[in-house]
Structure formats: structure tokens, C-alpha cells
Amino acid sequence: MKIPMIMTPGPTYIHEDVRRALSKEIINPDLDLNFYEFYKETCERFQQLLNTKNDVLILSGEGILGLEAACASLIEPGDRVLCIDNGIFGNGFGDFAKMYGGEVVYFKSDYRKAVNVEELKEFLKNDHNFKLATLVHCETPSGITNPVAEICPLLKDYEIISVVDSVSAIGGEELKTDDWKMDIVLGGSQKCLSAPPGLTFLSVSPDAWSRILNRKVPIAGFYCNLSIWKTWYQDKWFPYTQPVSDIYALREAVDRLLNDGKYVERHGMVAEAVRKSLVEAGLELYSVDGFSNTVTTVNIPKGISFKEIFEGMLEDHNIMIAGAFAFLKDKVFRIGHMGENCYDEKLYITLKALNSVFKKYNISLKGELHELFVKNMK
């Protein structure tokens, strides 16, 4: 099987040190006390990454599991839930809240822009009786990063628990969980962490724990019940057998990111150069503000289809880029510049290939994409 270079917004390229960690010998995670220490240290690395003193949990399942577990553990039937919606993931969060009996109210904000904080402020003045609010840090399909630094403290003023899907932002965007008063922040292993898909991690604030542990109606379900994790370390007891290899790989990946130190700056710089190059060449970005530093979403120009871009990139250059789904299907293409993919060599190669695909279909560009990129990285 030919392995393409995956420049998609997750899963991302996995460094060989991380792949090597996957193949380390297995121990018994339930009986070997060393594993509890290793696991605890891994959670502490995530506290560092998220800038928090809050508990961090790692669950065996995709990013979606973190999102569903937060909803399942917090929401009791009839609870009012505010769904902050400026995109496909933001809107979909509301569906999870409904599954657990939440009475969902949507705050809608322009899908091509970051959430409008002033409008949210006005909205909350009139209606703020919510147990929790769901929001998305980076709307991956549209390539928009939301101002969680302003939104979460605002929610805290009304004692609304914030549940933030930061799956495609953690490790690529600045994140100050405690300073920004974020209650639950969740991520996934396969985006900026550049670890294999299959794990989700969440930080849970004392306020969120208090709501989870003081419910009237018990939590329905086991895998999505965060309270079963409250005392795993003290009791030296995991709710279920831990996926040792995945945790080894995740640990290696988080160490790589933390050792880098400058990952936020790196993502900022590369993302800006990608956007500038595309725009200077005459292409149009989907978003008009709140540009993400982990993924760029570009409107497909006239004269070429998504299929032609995707297949041209893959078949002629062995590079995989992404489209999007729902209402963005066939309207945009997306370049992921997350984690291990966020290095200038990789974006240079990707933009050079894209340039040649556009040429093949006679799409006129104002300048060569890869040359513009080199200029903009200076």
C-alpha cells in the first residue's frame, strides 16, 4: 500500500519516535503500580499543555467520546444547555446535549466569522439560566478559532459550566484553561498531538466536578460517566483495562510537543504564511476572521472541482488534503497544518503540488503558491 503524506486536519503524521513507543512491550496496567505512576505523569504533562491545575482524564475513544462523556456526565433531563453555534461542530454539540435530555437553546453566530462576543454578552443579559454551555475552540471544517479567552469568563460570570471542544486546537493554539476559567476542555490524540487516533483527554474543573457528583438523576452509562474516574489514582484502580500502547504513544507525543516549547508560535507563523500565500495568489479563504492556526479552509475557485483537486494532489503528488462535509461539501478544500505537519518544508511541498494541480486545470494564479510561501515565511 502506498502511504500518502497526510496534510489533513487530523489524523496527522506520526513521528517515528511515537510509532516506536507504540511497539514497546506491554505490561499489565491493572496490576503494575509503575503504570499508575506513568499514567499520572502523563496526565500532568497535559496539565502543563493546558495550563491548568484541574484534573486531567484520558479516555479510550475518539475525541467524540470526550464530547459525549462531558454531556452525559453533566446533563440531567430538563437541564437548560446553551449551544454556542458558529459552525458544523458547534451545532452538532447541541445534538449530543439533546440525547441526554438537555433542553438546548442555540446562540447562533455568523458561520464565516469567530463567535461575536458582544452579541453573546447581550444575549446572556436576557437569558442566562443555563447549567452548561457547549462551544468549539476551533471549528475544523471552516478553519475558524473562537475567542474562548473571552467567552469562558463571560459564562463563568453567570455560573454556567463551559464545555469546550478543543480537539483541533490543543497543541496548536494558545490555551490557558485556568486563567480563562474553562471548566471542561477536551482534545483528541490524532490532531495537533500527532499521536495515533483512539484517545481523548479532558480537563475537569472543581465546579464541573461538583455538578457531576451532585446530580439528582444518576448518570446513564458507564464509558461516558466521568465520575468513575474520580479516585483512580488513590484507589489504584482503573475502570477498565487501559490501552497501554496508545498511552505510551500519547506520552511520547505530548513530550515532543512540550519539548518543542514554541509550538504556538510555530503554528501561528506557518498558518499565517499559508493564508497570505493563498490570498496573494488570488484564492479566497472561507472564513473572513478568526483564522485558525491549525487548518486553512479555502473556497474552491471556478474551473476546478474538489474531486479534481483531491485526486490531482493524491495521484500526481501522493499528498492527501481534505474537503469538508455537510453544507461545505464540494465547496472548499482544507489544508491541515497541525502538530508534526506544521513545518515549513511540508507546507512548501504541499503548496507546490497544489500549484501544479491548479496549473494542470488552467486555473490562473497571481504568482506561484510555493514561492509566495517562501517569501511569507521570511
Ligand SMILES: *Cc1c(COP(=O)(O)O)cnc(C)c1O
Ligand atoms: C476531529 C474533531 C473532533 C473529533 O472527531 P473524531 O471523529 O473523533 O475524530 C471533534 N471536534 C472537532 C472540532 C474536531 O476537529
